[in-house]
Amino acid sequence: MTVKQLSLPELADACAASGVTGVGLWREPVQAYGVRAAAKLVRDAGLTVTTLCRGGFLTAISPAERAEAIADNRRAVDEAAALGTDTLVLVSGGLPAGSKDLPGARERIADALAELGPYAEEHGVRLAIEPLHPMYAADRCVVSTLTQALDLAERFPAHQVGVAVDTYHVWWDDQAPAQIARAGAGDRIHTFQLADWTTPLPEGVLNGRGQLGDGAIDLRAWQAHVEAAGYTGPIEVELFNDGLWARDGREVLTETTERFRAHTSP
Amino acid sequence: MTVKQLSLPELADACAASGVTGVGLWREPVQAYGVRAAAKLVRDAGLTVTTLCRGGFLTAISPAERAEAIADNRRAVDEAAALGTDTLVLVSGGLPAGSKDLPGARERIADALAELGPYAEEHGVRLAIEPLHPMYAADRCVVSTLTQALDLAERFPAHQVGVAVDTYHVWWDDQAPAQIARAGAGDRIHTFQLADWTTPLPEGVLNGRGQLGDGAIDLRAWQAHVEAAGYTGPIEVELFNDGLWARDGREVLTETTERFRAHTSP
Numbered sequence: 001m002t003v004k005q006l007s008l009p010e011l012a013d014a015c016a017a018s019g020v021t022g023v024g025l026w027r028e029p030v031q032a033y034g035v036r037a038a039a040k041l042v043r044d045a046g047l048t049v050t051t052l053c054r055g056g057f058l059t060a061i062s063p064a065e066r067a068e069a070i071a072d073n074r075r076a077v078d079e080a081a082a083l084g085t086d087t088l089v090l091v092s093g094g095l096p097a098g099s100k101d102l103p104g105a106r107e108r109i110a111d112a113l114a115e116l117g118p119y120a121e122e123h124g125v126r127l128a129i130e131p132l133h134p135m136y137a138a139d140r141c142v143v144s145t146l147t148q149a150l151d152l153a154e155r156f157p158a159h160q161v162g163v164a165v166d167t168y169h170v171w172w173d174d175q176a177p178a179q180i181a182r183a184g185a186g187d188r189i190h191t192f193q194l195a196d197w198t199t200p201l202p203e204g205v206l207n208g209r210g211q212l213g214d215g216a217i218d219l220r221a222w223q224a225h226v227e228a229a230g231y232t233g234p235i236e237v238e239l240f241n242d243g244l245w246a247r248d249g250r251e252v253l254t255e256t257t258e259r260f261r262a263h264t265s266p
Numbered sequence: 267m268t269v270k271q272l273s274l275p276e277l278a279d280a281c282a283a284s285g286v287t288g289v290g291l292w293r294e295p296v297q298a299y300g301v302r303a304a305a306k307l308v309r310d311a312g313l314t315v316t317t318l319c320r321g322g323f324l325t326a327i328s329p330a331e332r333a334e335a336i337a338d339n340r341r342a343v344d345e346a347a348a349l350g351t352d353t354l355v356l357v358s359g360g361l362p363a364g365s366k367d368l369p370g371a372r373e374r375i376a377d378a379l380a381e382l383g384p385y386a387e388e389h390g391v392r393l394a395i396e397p398l399h400p401m402y403a404a405d406r407c408v409v410s411t412l413t414q415a416l417d418l419a420e421r422f423p424a425h426q427v428g429v430a431v432d433t434y435h436v437w438w439d440d441q442a443p444a445q446i447a448r449a450g451a452g453d454r455i456h457t458f459q460l461a462d463w464t465t466p467l468p469e470g471v472l473n474g475r476g477q478l479g480d481g482a483i484d485l486r487a488w489q490a491h492v493e494a495a496g497y498t499g500p501i502e503v504e505l506f507n508d509g510l511w512a513r514d515g516r517e518v519l520t521e522t523t524e525r526f527r528a529h530t531s532p
Binding site: 095100101102103133134135137138139144145147148171172173174175197199200201202203204205215216217218221 | 361366367368369399400401403404405410411413414437438439440441463465466467468469470471481482483484487
């Protein structure tokens, strides 16, 4: 998503040229390219698919909408398995129209995970609940903190449900380091993502994630937290940024790898 | 601030016409009108000044900037006392330019409160730390939760330092109800403010607070939380909203009182 202006073949080429050996993919471009074709493309390019984004949106109240959401998440699990990644990231969903009931929405997520967790396990895929920044609580994700994400995840086996730790979403939270330790102790850190926090936020607050090093987040400190918790998996960079998307994708990928080296520990 | 398009005399008139008996004032219009003149105006109108907004911005590192901030907060205490309100609301301040050290910034706030608390007490004023929504952590307020605000406040006597509970800032936080109980038990709820959460957020995320009832927040539930915690003080409505500011201020005040009655309990 950081370089969504690149097609999948361009992305595979650019990763090879930049020495990037793993990539997190999003469902829409994969579906547009064809899941099997995308899987072959990245496999032939020697790329590991680190995660698939995203399942989720599990907070609907109406039975028909819930059934559709579950079915779509099963398809997302299938796609993850076909791509050879073991992790499907979940954006859990916001409040249904007219509802003000955050606890109820969170319980409906748990109900859905009870169905999806075993299905994911059968396909060798782990679900990663991503707590999103509290500014998305109404319209995108009622799971706002790692504490809440782990409270949900721990109702299920760790090989079914864990969490995604994204610096953009948790950096402000003084309880997050202890929750990362909790997640690590339970083997539930299913991915670790970097983005920096820059201001002012753009309208809609979706596409203003900062290039690494441009913002307020001590990225190296968060890397140290997840590593101290035992995390040894890939570190993903996920920048939604209109400014980066307007530039040449290969140039952005090169810049991002340089920033990654400058702002993380080896 | 909800009807900042009204001058102070217009505000006093409109409050009398709407049956509003208390008003929270902001420093800038009070200073422009003259503190003594403003105090006489609201007193003659029979209005109680519920709070003065705002002191704070206590996170600077350089000694000169820190000294200036402390001096300005002493003036804010003086103004609060002159207006006859017992509560000065604090927006604590964001990260200084180039800093990524949230814990350090929070400690500097504590250092400043140690100076300001006794000064406020001498003037019959209580300081109210307002946790701001985490989306303001970088540039406006490193105190993002009631938990953090109380961790700071409880280092000082309750009649010196408490908290401001604003639904806009805390509504997403499942720990906030317990923290409201903690604050009430310690007699530290120094004001309670209402605003609703509407999306999409505007650029800069400052002036998109929703009119009561237009958004995702169960205002009556939060009122019940503060009342269960023993709070018997005024309920303020604080809407920063470009749409409301563009309208006739008296009409907005009337609408707001109607919304208040519709979305709170008697």
